[in-house]
Amino acid sequence: MSHPVIQIENVSKSYRIGHQSKKKHNTLRDLIAEQSRQWARKIRHPFEASLFGSSDTVEDFWALKDVSLEIQQGDRVAIIGRNGAGKSTLLKILSRITEPTRGRITIEGRVASLLEVGTGFHSELTGRENIFLNGAILGMTRQEIKRRFDEIVAFAEVDQFLDTPVKRYSSGMYVRLAFAVAAHLNPEILIVDEVLAVGDARFREKCLGKMRDVGREGKTIILVSHQMEMVTTLCEKSMLLDRGKMIRFGDTQSIIDEYLKSYVSQSVTVAERTDRKGKGGIKFTDVWLENASGEKTTNFMCGDSIVVKMRYEVKGKVPDDARFSLSIFTVTNSSVALLGNNLSGDVLRGRLSDEGVVECFIKKTPLNIGSYYYNLSIHSGQELEDWVQGAGVFEIVGGDYYGSGAMPDRDRLILIDHNWKAEEPVQRER
Amino acid sequence: MAVQKLVIEAGRAERHYWKDLWRYRELFYFLAWRDILVRYKQTAIGIAWAVLRPFLTMIVFTVVFGKLAKLPADGDVPYAIMVYAAMLPWQFFANAFTDASNSLITNANLISKIYFPRLIVPTSSVIASFVDFLISSVIFVGIMFWYQFVPTWRIITIPLFVSIAFAASMGAGLWLTALNVKYRDVRYIVPFVAQFGLYISPVGFSSSIVPEQFRLLYSMNPMVGVIEGFRWAILGNTSAIYWPGFIVSLVMIAFVLWSGVVFFRKTEKSFADII
Numbered sequence: 001m002s003h004p005v006i007q008i009e010n011v012s013k014s015y016r017i018g019h020q021s022k023k024k025h026n027t028l029r030d031l032i033a034e035q036s037r038q039w040a041r042k043i044r045h046p047f048e049a050s051l052f053g054s055s056d057t058v059e060d061f062w063a064l065k066d067v068s069l070e071i072q073q074g075d076r077v078a079i080i081g082r083n084g085a086g087k088s089t090l091l092k093i094l095s096r097i098t099e100p101t102r103g104r105i106t107i108e109g110r111v112a113s114l115l116e117v118g119t120g121f122h123s124e125l126t127g128r129e130n131i132f133l134n135g136a137i138l139g140m141t142r143q144e145i146k147r148r149f150d151e152i153v154a155f156a157e158v159d160q161f162l163d164t165p166v167k168r169y170s171s172g173m174y175v176r177l178a179f180a181v182a183a184h185l186n187p188e189i190l191i192v193d194e195v196l197a198v199g200d201a202r203f204r205e206k207c208l209g210k211m212r213d214v215g216r217e218g219k220t221i222i223l224v225s226h227q228m229e230m231v232t233t234l235c236e237k238s239m240l241l242d243r244g245k246m247i248r249f250g251d252t253q254s255i256i257d258e259y260l261k262s263y264v265s266q267s268v269t270v271a272e273r274t275d276r277k278g279k280g281g282i283k284f285t286d287v288w289l290e291n292a293s294g295e296k297t298t299n300f301m302c303g304d305s306i307v308v309k310m311r312y313e314v315k316g317k318v319p320d321d322a323r324f325s326l327s328i329f330t331v332t333n334s335s336v337a338l339l340g341n342n343l344s345g346d347v348l349r350g351r352l353s354d355e356g357v358v359e360c361f362i363k364k365t366p367l368n369i370g371s372y373y374y375n376l377s378i379h380s381g382q383e384l385e386d387w388v389q390g391a392g393v394f395e396i397v398g399g400d401y402y403g404s405g406a407m408p409d410r411d412r413l414i415l416i417d418h419n420w421k422a423e424e425p426v427q428r429e430r
Numbered sequence: 431m432a433v434q435k436l437v438i439e440a441g442r443a444e445r446h447y448w449k450d451l452w453r454y455r456e457l458f459y460f461l462a463w464r465d466i467l468v469r470y471k472q473t474a475i476g477i478a479w480a481v482l483r484p485f486l487t488m489i490v491f492t493v494v495f496g497k498l499a500k501l502p503a504d505g506d507v508p509y510a511i512m513v514y515a516a517m518l519p520w521q522f523f524a525n526a527f528t529d530a531s532n533s534l535i536t537n538a539n540l541i542s543k544i545y546f547p548r549l550i551v552p553t554s555s556v557i558a559s560f561v562d563f564l565i566s567s568v569i570f571v572g573i574m575f576w577y578q579f580v581p582t583w584r585i586i587t588i589p590l591f592v593s594i595a596f597a598a599s600m601g602a603g604l605w606l607t608a609l610n611v612k613y614r615d616v617r618y619i620v621p622f623v624a625q626f627g628l629y630i631s632p633v634g635f636s637s638s639i640v641p642e643q644f645r646l647l648y649s650m651n652p653m654v655g656v657i658e659g660f661r662w663a664i665l666g667n668t669s670a671i672y673w674p675g676f677i678v679s680l681v682m683i684a685f686v687l688w689s690g691v692v693f694f695r696k697t698e699k700s701f702a703d704i705i
Contacts (some may be wrong), residue, residue, distance in 0.1 A: 015703060096438060096545035098702040105438040119543040122464055124471045129464075136460040137544055139453070 005189060005220050006071040006094070011103030012244075013064040013089050063089040064100070065244040076221040078231040078252060080259050081241035087224045090241070091115060091193050094222065109188030109220075112138060116193070118178035123167035127158055127177055130166055134181045148184045155210070156180035176203055183210050189220045208234065228256055228332030257371045260331040260393060270376075270391055278384040282322055284376050285355070286311040287391050298392070300365060302399030302407070302415060308360040310376060312352075319380035320349050324358055331371045336413060366415045368408065371395050447695070451547045461554035465529070466561055480562040481569050484521045488514045491634035501635045507665050508577045514570055515664045516633040516657045518563060519595040523602070523653055524624040526559035530603030531610050531620050538705045548698045549691075552607040556599050582666035591659035598652045598683045604690030608697045611705050632657050637672070645675050652686060655679020 064086045071077055079087045092098045094105065095113030120137040121130050131152055135145040145152075153159050156177040158169075166174055192211070211234060215221050225231050231238065231252060238255035240247040248255060271285040288296050290307040300306055308326060325340035339360055341348055348358065373393045378385040401407065401415045408415075436446070470476040488510060495501045496509030503509045530552035534541060537551050574581070610616035631653040632640070640648050648654055655676045662671040 092542075092702065093438065096436075097542065099699045100438065100440050102440055107436045107438070111436075113544070115543045116539075120540050122468060124468050125464065129467070133460050133464055136454075136457045137540065137546065139546065142456055 003073060004070045005073045005108045006069075006222075007106045008067055008069040008071075008094075009104045009106075011064060011067045011090075011093060011100045011105060012062060013086075013093060013098070014060045014062045014101045016060060062244050064093070066103070067241070067244075067246045069239060069246065069249060071220060071222070073220055074215070074218045075237055076215045076235040077223070078235035078238040078255075079222065079224045079241060080228075080231065080238050080255060084243070085241040086244040087241055088115070088193060089244075091191055091222070091224055095191050107189065110139075111189045111191060112182065112185040112187035113191035114179075114182045114193065115191070117175050117182075121166055121174070121178060124165055126165055127162045127169070130177065131181055134178065135185075138182060138185055140185060144186075148186075152177075152180045152184050155183065155206075172203065179203075179207055183207070183214075187219070189222070190214055191222045193224045194226065226333075228330075229334065232256065232332060256331050257395075260371050260373060270388055273388055273391075276386060276388050278378070278386040281316060281380065281383075281385050282312055282314045282319060282352075282378050283386045284310055284378070284388055284391065285313050287376060289392065289394055298394045299397045300394060302368065302396055302401040303364050303366075304399070306362040306365050306394070308362070308374075309357050310359070311355070311357050312378070313355045314352070318352050318354065319385070321380055322348060322352060322385070323379045324348070324360070325377050325379070326360055327375045327377075328367075328372050329374065330413060331373070334413070336367070336372065365396065366401070366417070367396050368413050368415055369396050369398060369410045370413070447547060451549060454546050454550060457546060457550050458554050458557060461550060462557035462561070465555060465558040469558070477565060480565045484514070484517045484566050485569060487521075487628075488517050491517075495634040501639060504636045504638065504661065504665055508579065511573060511577055511579055512636060512661065512665060513634060514573055515661050516631075518567060518570060519591070519656050519660050520628065520631055520633045520653060521566065522559055522563035522595055523599050523656070524627065525562060526556040526599035527602040527606055528620050528624055529555040529559055530599070531606035531616055534607050534611050534701065534705065535614075535617075541705050542702050548701055549604075549694060552603045552694075553600065556596065556603055559599070560596065581664050584663045584666060588660070588663045591656060591663055594659060594680070594683060595656045597687050598656055601652075601683060601686035601688075601690040604694045605686065608690075608694045611697070611701050627651075627653065636661075637675075638670075645672055646678060649675030649678040650682060652679050652682045655683070 067086075067090065079090060081087050089098075091113065092115070093100050094107070095111060095115065097113075097115075118134075120134050122133065125133065131149065132142065132145055136142070140148075153162065156173070156179075158173050158177050161169065161173065166177070169177070190211070208230065211221060211223075215234070221235070223231065223235055235252050237250065238252040239249045240255050240259050248258060270287050276283075287308065287310045289298055289300075290309060291297050291300065292305045292307075294307075310324065323340060323342045325338060325343075327338045328336045330336055339362070341358075341360075352358075371393060372395070373390050375387065375389045376391045377387040399407070470479060473479065475482075491513045492510045496503065496513070503512050533551045533555040534548070540546075540551075541548065573579075606616050606620060610620075628634075631651055637645070637648070637654060637658055649672070656679065658671050658676060658679075
């Protein structure tokens, strides 16, 4: 029964960056000069459409380039990508806030978009007034709002504060109320941008639950989020955007893995990274992983040993208390573990020179199947010397950690060595 | 129920625009209601400001033009009533286009995050100013009682002139609003126009003092027609309307409104990008 409710065909969007920044502080004289030039142009080229037509100094920035996609009814699709990949631009086009420069989108059904929580809330108005105002802005009629009013209030848990101006609300209450209004819009297609990044954990769970419900009712959801955890739990399909282009569309897990890989592989080598932090007295210049037989690789089995080798370089005097550490994260940005020579108690003092390699040996990797990335850092004394985010990735591709042939689901990150036994049965007297 | 099918394409004339406008009709009301509610929050005398401003200006004009400069009133009408009859539509017009011109900027967060027909925003500002206009009209009734002034049957034509004033405000408002999004110069022009217009429109004086040969030219100012209309309807037989001028004003208003809507619609789609 599924059929495409959203068809995106070769959609591109360009912004005139030079143009806009130049025009922002325009003077009336420029305006008149520009307008008369344009009228002159118009007379010469009467079919050129734009009134704010191009001038010669324009620089086009393509926020989206030839994106095509078909979304079926009932799909829950996440859009993934780095900052500036064009995710929000795509959502804005889908929600008709801005129009594409080229291409065509066909949408069937009522769309509700939630690009920001509490848009249109006015801080001077009370909760009750804001429910009506916000509902109207989102496209509900007064009747609809009245009908759902109690539901909204119950969902937001603000019933005692309904007649208090929202400027006196806590930020949590504010977000709850705003989400509640939007969640009760009852659209056929729901577009959500990173809005659940706020609020406490319990309410976030509630919102997620509400969105899952919406999804179960056969409604279509499009979500942008940096929280991979949320993406994986909510969306079965994902689209990877990078610098305005669609890289791939497929099932969420594989897209997230690819996102992570592109995240690391597209960045330059550790030595060339410029987005590092720290004083730089001692710096990483390279990092790689080796398996037990000394081969460079990024694929491991559960329970394998991993050797992390880090090449460093010292500027000036060799610090005698340098502390190296390595923190491991999942692709969903959950912090998994911190490894450091001060934790393991291994002393490096006196063993470092102007440049060299330190290694960190992980004997039996207790991680489940999945992709991981790591950050590297060096401290000396109280100071951060160097910090490289996403210095590398590795993948646990399979394995039989316990030697039993059984493994937990891959969302259970950590494998803990353990044993079970039953105590000797105690004879009970009847 | 047939599913609504929507096509988004570059430069596509929005076929659903007017339908959308209808669907969002309650938003006119809600935004205007919000503006009114918010405008006088945390003020000591609240909505009285809507009354005080035209009232005080009227007193000043009556004293300066009527008493000091001794300009003639229309017939035997009290000068104060003649001034207030003009002050009402002028104040409405000035407030409306001032508020409208800023409306998109002050609602920038809405524009960049939610879709709805943008026309609603400046229109709601005009509606909010219209409510102020209604409130200051009540004072006018008080003034008429004070002077024991009884209007003629012509008073029933007042809704017609009110609608003309509304159209003039919308036209000017739409132009300035759309321009203001891109050219913030408008913000500086608007108060100037509002102040300047008060003196070049026949608010503090009767338009009959304008020399005959310039009256047609003078009527190019759309508010001349509106103000004359108001005086004609309120002051009764003593105030003669200059019909050719009135027609010119009407045509001007119609043109400004029409071109305002066209210009607004044309630039509307880029608002979110440049605001």
